[in-house]
Amino acid sequence: MANSLRKQEILEAAARLFRDRGYPATSMRHLAEEVQLKASSLYNHIGSKEEILKTICFDNARRFADGMTDVQANQELGAAGKIKALIRLHIQIATHDLTSVTAFNDEWRHLSEPHLSEFKKMRKNYENAFKDILTQGIEEGIFRSQNPTILLYSILSSFRWLYDWFKPERSIDSKQLEEEMTNLIMNGLLSNNPSE
Amino acid sequence: MANSLRKQEILEAAARLFRDRGYPATSMRHLAEEVQLKASSLYNHIGSKEEILKTICFDNARRFADGMTDVQANQELGAAGKIKALIRLHIQIATHDLTSVTAFNDEWRHLSEPHLSEFKKMRKNYENAFKDILTQGIEEGIFRSQNPTILLYSILSSFRWLYDWFKPERSIDSKQLEEEMTNLIMNGLLSNNPSE
DNA sequence: GTCTATATAAGGATAGAC
DNA sequence: GTCTATCCTTATATAGAC
Structure with missing residues (x-):
């Protein structure tokens, strides 16, 4: 069996690279170079190129699914609180x-x-659970009445720059990030006090 | 010289496919199949695979750049009006x-x-122009005081689902789309009238 | 302008020596 | 567990007949 530490390094x-x-x-040749091996040696640690992709995709899908389950289980949270918790999750x-x-x-x-x-x-399950919370908030009159699908995808998309752009060394504090994104999504761009 | 109509079809x-x-x-074989040609015949219409990519990328970059120039030139618009115009542009x-x-x-x-x-x-030019408008709005007290970079990328990202998801047959009216996205970005998720 | 045939390079993956 | 050598497939692109 293969060295598990080496496997982690390859993943x-x-x-x-992905x-x-x-x-x-x-x-695979390029990947091998990155970990200072020959391409053929990679196959002592992983089964195939796609197996790597599968691992990455399903590990992360599970993280989001688990996070959603936690949020749904929290009885104390209303729709607004749940959305805030999901922003934090992302x-x-x-x-x-x-x-x-x-x-x-x-x-x-x-x-x-x-x-x-x-x-x-x-992915669909996650989106549906997210949309249910939005719909609930609209029905309760807490959220502005809007098409829940437009809301859902606009909000989910708004996180995407994090993944493309965010690097630890960019020195944006994750607490500040959370606060500002919550602010934007919940309260929008416009100031409540345009006069001050 | 190649048939220009055929070239458009290939693009x-x-x-x-991209x-x-x-x-x-x-x-190129797959692309050829799509337009019912053999792969080698494509080269009568286009120079290379990357030339196609270049055309797509720079045509669209120019559309955004031109749209931004128009918005910047419109003296009547304040920061909020400019952001609304950019939402419409996207x-x-x-x-x-x-x-x-x-x-x-x-x-x-x-x-x-x-x-x-x-x-x-x-792309950087476009982002900088967008960010300048956000900063202007914050300085004027019209926009909530926030980190302009977080604002910029969150807003730009929020449009991305359009490209991944939107199909004409999905029957979301583009006017409604514009209104609801403007609403979300400017006013946020929370209702102004939670009591009604 | 489209075809067949082909040049040339690179891809994922396996066999077998060490 | 890593290597060299190799199999087989697919890729972009060109040459030249029609």
Whole structure:
């Protein structure tokens, strides 16, 4: 059996390459170079190129699914509180394992069947749960009455720059990030006090 | 010289494939099949695979640059009006030529030098102009005081689902889309009248 | 302007020596 | 567990017949 530490190193290098160049444009030879091996040696640690992609995609899908389950289970939270918790979830996941999340975000479409369908199902479940919270907030009159689908995708998309752009060394504090994104999503761009 | 109508057909098919599978995963053979030609025949109409990508990327970059120039030139608009005009610009471009914009949005990174650098420069210019408007609004007290970079990227990202998701047959009216996205970005999620 | 045939390079993955 | 050598497939692009 293969060295598990070495395997982790390969997975991380792959996530970085998948993020920077995309899955199809990343070759096994290039990946091998990154971890100072020959391409053939990689296969002592991983089964195939796609197996790496599967690991990255489903690990991250599970993180989001688990986060959503926690939010749903929290009886004390209203719709607004749940949305705030989900904003925190997205930022936490983004700052925790940036390269994996970035790769996961865009490269899942290169999964082959049946994994592709399974992944899409998990993604749809997450979106539906998110949309349910938005709809609930609209029905309760807490959220501005809007098309929940437009809301859902606009909000989910607004996180995407985090994955593309955020680097630890950019020195934006994750607490500040959370506060400002919550502010923007909940309260919008306009000031409440245009006179001051 | 090649038939220009045929060339347009090839460019559109390529844009669609680049959006669906990405640039590296799209082969000339597959593209040829889409327009019912053999791969070698494509080269009577286009110079290379990357030339197609260049066309898509720079055509769209120019659309955004021109739109920004118009907004900047409009003296009557304040910061809020300019942001609204830019929201309209993004939606108009997205609904006008969806596939091209999608390809442009993600696949520019596969450009080779010196085109890659040129493209990045145009993109940076656009972002800086957008950020200037946000900063202006904050200084005037019209916009909530926030980190302009976080604002900028959150807003720009929030448009991205349009390119991934929007299809004409989804029957969301583009006027409604504009209104609701403006609402969300300017006024946020929370209702002004939680009691009604 | 489209075809067949082909040049040339690079891809994922395996076999077998060490 | 890593290597060299290699298999097989696919990629972009060109040459030249029609």
